[in-house]
C-alpha cells in the first residue's frame with residue numbers, strides 16, 4: 207500500500223514530519239452548530255512521532271477539532287485521515303475515499319477515514335486515544351481498575367466473549383496478566399504505582415491528569431490527543447508532564463496532539479504548532495515561526511478588528527512580561543492574555559502607533575463568525 211517513493215522524505219525536510227509523514231491529516235474540516243461555525247474549513251497535518259500543539263484563545267474551536275477527530279462529533283464537512291505506516295499513502299487514501307469504505311488495512315500500513323467511523327472504532331481500529339478538558343475517570347474504581355477497563359477490548363476477545371473468562375482458560379489468564387503488566391508499567395511511568403489500589407477520586411488534581419494519560423496509553427494508541435493536560439498543574443508538575451510526553455513520543459513512537467494554554471509547555475516540547483482563532487487557522491509552523499507571527503500576537507493580545515498593532519513594540523512587551531515572569535519564578539500563562547482580556551487597559555501598548563516600525567492589521571476576523579463575539 208505504501209509507495210517506495212513515499213517512504214523517503216524529500217531532502218531537507220527531515221525536521222518537518224508533518225509535511226512528508228503525517229500520521230493525521232485534517233482536510234477542510236467544518237463544524238457548525240446551528241448558525242455558529244465553530245470550525246471553518248480547517249486543514250492541518252500532524253507529523254508522525256511529533257508533538258503537535260493546537261493552540262488558540264478561548265472558544266477558538268480546539269476542543270471541537272478533538273471531538274471531530276475522536277468521533278464525538280460528526281463533522282459537517284471535511285475529511286480526517288489517520289495513517290498507520292509511513293508516508294502520505296496517497297494512493298490508498300484515494301482508494302478508500304472512492305470506495306465508500308471506512309478504512310483499508312495491510313500488514314504494516316493502514317488508512318482510516320475518521321469522519322466515517324464511530325468513536326469506538328476510532329479508538330480500537332484507528333488507534334487514536336484522548337484525554338478530556340474536564341477529567342473523566344471512573345472515580346469509584348481504583349487506579350488499577352481504571353487502567354484495566356481501558357484494556358477491555360483485548361480481554362473480551364481473549365475471553366472468547368464470555369466463557370474463557372468465566373472458566374479462567376489459560377489464554378484468558380495470559381491476556382489478563384498482560385493487561386495487569388501494562389497497567390503497572392504505566393502506573394510506574396506516571397509515578398502513581400503507590401496509589402494503585404486507591405479510588406481514582408482520592409487523587410489530587412495533577413495525579414488525576416496523569417492517570418488519564420496512563421489510561422489512554424493502555425489502549426496502545428498511535429496518536430494521543432490531550433486536551434489541556436497542564437491545566438491546573440503547578441510548575442513542577444508541568445515540567446514532569448513535559449518529560450512524560452517526550453518519553454511517550456521517543457520511547458513508544460506515539461504521536462501527540464496537544465491542546466494547551468500553558469506556553470511554557472507548548473514552546474518547550476512542541477515540534478509543530480497550529481494556531482486557531484474563531485475556528486480558522488491563523489498560523490502553522492515550528493515554535494519560532496509561530497512565536498513571531500503578528501496574527502498570533504494579535505489573537506492573544508486581543509486587539510480590535512482593523513486596529514493596527516506595532517509588531518516590534520508588542521514583541522518587546524511580550525519579552526518584558528516573560529522576563530518578569532522568569533524573575534519571579536512563575537510561568538507566563540497565555541490564558542491570562544486570552545480573548546476575555548481583549549482591549550484591557552494593560553495592553554493599550556499593542557495599538558500604540560510608532561513611526562518607522564512595521565505595522566500589521568488583524569486579519570483573522572471576517573470569517574462569517576461575527577456572531578460569536
Ligand SMILES: Nc1ncnc2c1ncn2[C@@H]1O[C@H](COP(=O)(O)OP(=O)(O)OP(=O)(O)O)[C@@H](O)[C@H]1O
Pocket residue numbers: 239242244262263264265266267268269270271339578
Ligand atoms: N455542542 C456544542 N453546541 C453548540 N456550540 C458549541 C458546542 N461545542 C462547542 N460549541 C461552541 O463552539 C465554539 C468553540 O468551542 P470549543 O470548546 O471548541 O473552543 P476551545 O478552543 O476548546 O475553547 P477553550 O480554550 O475555552 O476550551 C464556542 O463558541 C463554543 O461555544
Ligand SMILES: [Mg+2]
Pocket residue numbers: 268269270339
Ligand atoms: Mg477546549
